[in-house]
Amino acid sequence: MTARAVAEQVRSGAVSALEIVERALQAARELDPVLHFLDELDADGARRAAERVDPSGPLAGVPFLIKARTPPESPLLTRLIAAGAVPIGWATRARPGAVSLTFGWNGREYTRNPWDLEQSPGGSTAGGAAAVAAGVVPLATGGDSGGSLRIPASFCGIVGFKGTYGRVPRPGGRALGGLTTAGVIGADLDDVILATSIASGPHRLDSTSLPHWPVPSVSDRRWRVAYRSTLGSCPADDDVDRVLRDRLAAADVELADVPLELEPTAEAWPVLSGLDNGRGAEAAAANRARLVRDHNNTALADLFAEVDALVTPTTLTVAHGYDQHEETIVTGDPCWVFNVTGHGAVSVPAGLSDGLPVGLQVIAPHGADDVALAVARRLRAELPAPRVHC
Known part of the structure; x- marks a missing residue:
């Protein structure tokens, strides 16, 4: 069921939040030994939370997974929980110090992709994506500083949405580099939209947070879009x-x-990431990163004066092997461009290649997340269930 269907059943009294959560816990126990998506399961905490759920909440009884190492005071978490959603545990993310971050690691095993157990589910929101794609939970939380919501969504055939910078407040407030946006991945586009709306709005911990973002109305207009198969020096697979x-x-x-015509972000992104993570940067490098950001924002503004949205592959390839974690893998180039500029971007499934999902990314002007989502709704493809599924 979608998250919205779960909440409706709980509101109607057809099923209790505790019953829904018990099903999710059972699914997690059965599939985690195969997919290794859990960092930690919190069965007792989930049951206690389910017993306290207000059935009138918009996400009443909806089980979800939290990305490991997310601060408990994160507005994304507190607002989803206040809406009735129930966290059942923490999902894997990339191993600290890994050469490539498009993997998940539980301390013993690498997280696997439900479509093919020899492949990675992407990262760094790896465990959440694997669990959502396998049907364990309808939603999982994450953060996106270089594609960490969109890359796993692409690899796993689900939805990942990074709103315009500030769409969802963050507990650390304004970061120096301004790359990371908190957000949600889910099996259903409308679930992701609803959860993002609930999590949006001003917050005392983040002065850069935007006003509350209501669920946008569905538009039936015919959209004008531009397509680029790549935004950098590396081409997408044919x-x-x-x-x-x-x-x-x-x-x-x-x-x-x-x-x-965009400036390459290969040098700007690491500089901004270093600033975000307290590593500092030389003045010349920081100034160059700012110039790249300014140039690309202007170039995109000129593009969006002519079209409603830009469409790209989310990743240049389909999922790669789960055991390639010590290799430098270039697949998420179309993603990090929009962390540097702060544009909203959403990944939805476009189809299959050799049995693995292909992700389609839609980008719209700053603040026009409703447009990106409307175009994504028009373009997304319905996929069959993956090989490993509840």
Whole structure:
């Protein structure tokens, strides 16, 4: 069931929040030995929380997983819980110090992809994506500083949404580099939209948080979009590009050929990440990163004067092997561009390539997250259940 359907059943009295949570706990126990998505299960805490749930909440009784090492005071968590959602534990993320971050690690095993156990579910929101794709929970939380919501969504055939910078408040407030946005991944686009709306709005811990974002109304207009198969020096795999082009051709959108010249972010992103994580940066490098951000924001503003949205592959490849964690893997280049600029971006499934999901990313102007989501709704593909599923 979707998160919205779960909450409706709890509100109607057809099922209790405790019953829903027990099902999720049982599914987690059965599938974690196969997928290794749990950092820690909190069965007792989940049961206590379920017994206290107000059945009138918009997410009443909805079980979810928290990305490991998320601060408990995170507004994303406190607001989802206040809406009735019940955390059942913490999901894996990338191993500290790993060369590549598109993996999950529980301290003993690497997290596996429900579509193919030899593949990674992406990262760093790895465990949450694997659990959502497998049907254990409908939602999981995460943060996105270089694609950590969108890359695992792409690899696992689900939805990952990074709102415009400040859409969801963060407990650390304004970061020096301004890369990271808190957010949600889910199996259903409307669930992700609802959860993001609930988590949005001003918060005392984050002065950069935007006003409350109401659930946008569905628009039936015909969207004008630009498509780029890559935004950097590395091309998308031919089959990934083909799946997206086929999806665009089948959808009711107008495809426009509009120029876009972006500065490479390969040097700017590490500088901004260092500032975000307290490592500092030389003045010249920080100034260069700012110039890249300014140039790309201007270039994108010019693009969006001509089109409603930009569409790209979310990742340049489908999921890679779970055991490639010590390799430098270039797959998420289309993602981190929009952490540097702060644009909202959403990943939805576009189809399959060799049996693995292909993600489609939609970007719209700053603040126009409703447009990105409306275009994503038009373009997303329905996928079959993965190999490992509840």
